[in-house]
Amino acid sequence: MSRRSVGAIAVAIMMLAFVYRGMPSAAPDTGAEIRIPLETAANYVHAVLKADRAIYTTHVVERMQLKGIVVASENWEQRNTLPLPAQFLLESAKLVEQERAGIRYRLISLWPINERNGPASEFERTGLNAVIEQPDRPHTGVAGSGRDRAFQAVYADRAISQTCIGCHNTHPKSPKRDFKLNDVMGAILITIPVAP
Amino acid sequence: MRHKKLVRGAAVLVLVGAASIGPKPAETAGPSPSIPLDAVADYIHAVIQADREIYTKNVVERLQAKGILVASENWQEANTLPLPAQFLADSAHLVSKKSSIRYRLLSLWPINARNAPTTEFERTGLAAVITDPTRPYTGFMETGGKYYFQALYADRAVSQTCVGCHNAHQDSPKRNFKQNDVMGGILITIPASQ
Numbered sequence: 520m521s522r523r524s525v526g527a528i529a530v531a532i533m534m535l536a537f538v539y540r541g542m543p544s545a546a547p548d549t550g551a552e553i554r555i556p557l558e559t560a561a562n563y564v565h566a567v568l569k570a571d572r573a574i575y576t577t578h579v580v581e582r583m584q585l586k587g588i589v590v591a592s593e594n595w596e597q598r599n600t601l602p603l604p605a606q607f608l609l610e611s612a613k614l615v616e617q618e619r620a621g622i623r624y625r626l627i628s629l630w631p632i633n634e635r636n637g638p639a640s641e642f643e644r645t646g647l648n649a650v651i652e653q654p655d656r657p658h659t660g661v662a663g664s665g666r667d668r669a670f671q672a673v674y675a676d677r678a679i680s681q682t683c684i685g686c687h688n689t690h691p692k693s694p695k696r697d698f699k700l701n702d703v704m705g706a707i708l709i710t711i712p713v714a715p
Numbered sequence: 716m717r718h719k720k721l722v723r724g725a726a727v728l729v730l731v732g733a734a735s736i737g738p739k740p741a742e743t744a745g746p747s748p749s750i751p752l753d754a755v756a757d758y759i760h761a762v763i764q765a766d767r768e769i770y771t772k773n774v775v776e777r778l779q780a781k782g783i784l785v786a787s788e789n790w791q792e793a794n795t796l797p798l799p800a801q802f803l804a805d806s807a808h809l810v811s812k813k814s815s816i817r818y819r820l821l822s823l824w825p826i827n828a829r830n831a832p833t834t835e836f837e838r839t840g841l842a843a844v845i846t847d848p849t850r851p852y853t854g855f856m857e858t859g860g861k862y863y864f865q866a867l868y869a870d871r872a873v874s875q876t877c878v879g880c881h882n883a884h885q886d887s888p889k890r891n892f893k894q895n896d897v898m899g900g901i902l903i904t905i906p907a908s909q
Contacts, residue, residue, distance in 0.1 A: 548854050550753035550864045553907055557748045560755045561906065564762055564815035570806045571766035576804065578790075578797055579774065586794055589783055595773075599783055602773055609766040609775060620761035621754075663750055670748050711758065712747050 561672040561709045565657070567706060568608065568624060576604045576680045586683075604682060608707075621712050626676065628705025631693035635706070640687060643708060646673030648693065651703050652670055661713060668713040673706045717850060722747060754902045756866035760851070762900060763803065763818060771799045779876075780838045782843050788884075801877060803901075820870065822899025824889035826881065830899070837902065838869035845897050852900075857909060860908040867900045 580591045580601055591601040601611065605626055612624050629647050631637045637642040646658035654675035661670050678684050678700050687704065688696045698704055775796055778784040780803050786796040797805065800820055806817045825831045832838040840852035848869030856863050872878045872894050881898065882890045892898055 548864075550853050550855075550866065552866065553752050553754060554749035555905075556751060557750050560758065563755065563814060563816050564758055566810050566816065567759060567762045567766070567806070570813070571763075571802075574797075574802060574806045575770060575774075578802075582826040583796075585782070588794055589778070599778075599781055601778075605800045606771075607766075607769060610769045611762070614765040614768060615761050618761065618765070620758065620765075622758045622761060624762075642765075661756060674741065696768075698766050710751065714750075 528703060536566070557711055557713065558657070558672060560692070561659070561670065561711060563656065564622065564624070564709055564711075565672070565674050565707060568611075568709075571611070572604050572608050573679060574609050576682060580604060580682055581680060582700040593686075600700050602687065604680070623710040625708050627673070627708050628676075630687075630693065632690050632692050642671060643673065646671075646708070647706055650671070650675035650706050654703050670711045672709045675703045676705050676707050678702050678704050721747050728867055752864040752905060752907060753851075753866065755905055756851065756853070756864065757838075757850050759816065759818070759903055760866070760868050760901060760903070763806075763903075766806070767799050767803050770802050770872060773877060775799060776874055788880075798880065799874070817904040819902055820899060821867070822870075822883075824887065825899070826884050826886045836865065837867065840865075840902070843867075843871035844900050848897050856904075864903060864905045864907045868903045869897045870901050872898050872900050873895050 531647060536654055547636050560714075562647060571652045583589045583601065584591065589601055591603050593597060593603060593606070594600075597604065605662065608624075608626060616623055618651070626636055627638055627643055628636055629644075629651075630636070638647055640662075642660050642662060646660075649658040650673055657672040657674045659672045661668065663669050678687075681700065684700060684702075686696045687693050700702070718897065719802075744766075749827055775786045775798075778796070781812065784794075784796055786798050787793055788798060788801070789795070792798045794863065803818075803820060804870075811817055820830055821832055821841060823832070823836055823845075832841055834856075835856050843852040844867055848871070850867045851866040853864070854864045858867055872892055875894060876891045877898060878894055881887050881892050887897075
């Protein structure tokens with residue numbers, strides 16, 4: 520038996536002893552003792568964000584536009600229209616930030632309609648280029664130090680609906696107007712704090 | 716599904732502990748940063764809740780107030796919007812096809828019997844979050860030889876839409892909900908090992 524595997528067993532026994540001693544049997548498991556990679560956590564959050572926006576896009580925006588009942592438009596707050604799918608995601612991000620949940624997310628692109636959504640760091644620029652090249656996996660990294668230390672994951676964001684393309688290809692402020700369905704238009708950036 | 720919490724939790728911990736000191740994937744790759752499962756569940760819950768709230772306030776309530784559109788249970792057949800609870804259930808269904816996490820709505824007073832508690836953990840958890848809605852009820856479970864962390868969060872009537880429907884629906888077992896009441900819970904299930 521190698522020195523490493525002896526070490527592994529010793530550590531496992533110590534952890535087991537700690538768990539048994541540290542938790543009274545009546546208390547529910549809190550989940551605080553078991554850790555998973557931050558990238559896996561970011562993947563889960565990304566899956567929820569994508570699904571919610573997809574449901575909103577297909578069940579609400581596209582369906583209502585098709586039926587001719589109501590359309591989605593950028594100035595939805597002033598008009599009797601629906602928020603655009605991108606705005607739906609940004610509004611949700613704003614709410615999560617207000618509630619100080621710790622996690623943050625936003626849309627970024629090399630061709631943003633709103634300048635605010637351009638890459639804000641070298642990491643974001645590199646990440647956008649990386650996911651355009653390889654959209655199947657996120658570009659990840661850890662930035663900052665101390666309390667500001669955070670894990671970041673950039674996920675390719677594709678044109679999932681004609682609504683995305685229609686708006687980006689005609690908007691006067693859009694720097695790129697030849698998007699096709701399923702093109703990578705930018706990315707979803709997810710930021711999760713790393714406890715010091 | 717069974718809940719032998721302590722032993723299961725410890726077993727998974729040992730597996731994770733042993734794996735983390737195995738050979739590293741690459742010399743240049745530092746230790747992969749990690750996060751406790753309870754914090755992961757909190758983040759997922761925050762996103763699910765925020766998305767449903769945006770849908771409820773910026774879409775459903777707003778268009779109902781303007782008299783443009785209403786939300787109704789039979790939205791697929793009618794020219795209406797999905798109810799906020801249906802929005803969450805449809806999103807959960809989509810996530811279950813693409814990811815290994817699961818989430819669903821649960822209640823002691825479900826309109827649809829499918830949303831009633833199905834395990835002792837779910838029943839106990841619903842009673843626990845009604846008593847203390849400020850924190851989730853958590854535990855581990857095993858199914859199909861895999862271990863999962865579960866967190867059940869109190870789910871409140873965030874809007875008049877929730878209360879209106881539940882107090883008027885013919886299949887609703889409780890019809891005196893008030894806004895902000897705990898109507899049930901959101902159950903989030905996450906794999907506890909890689």
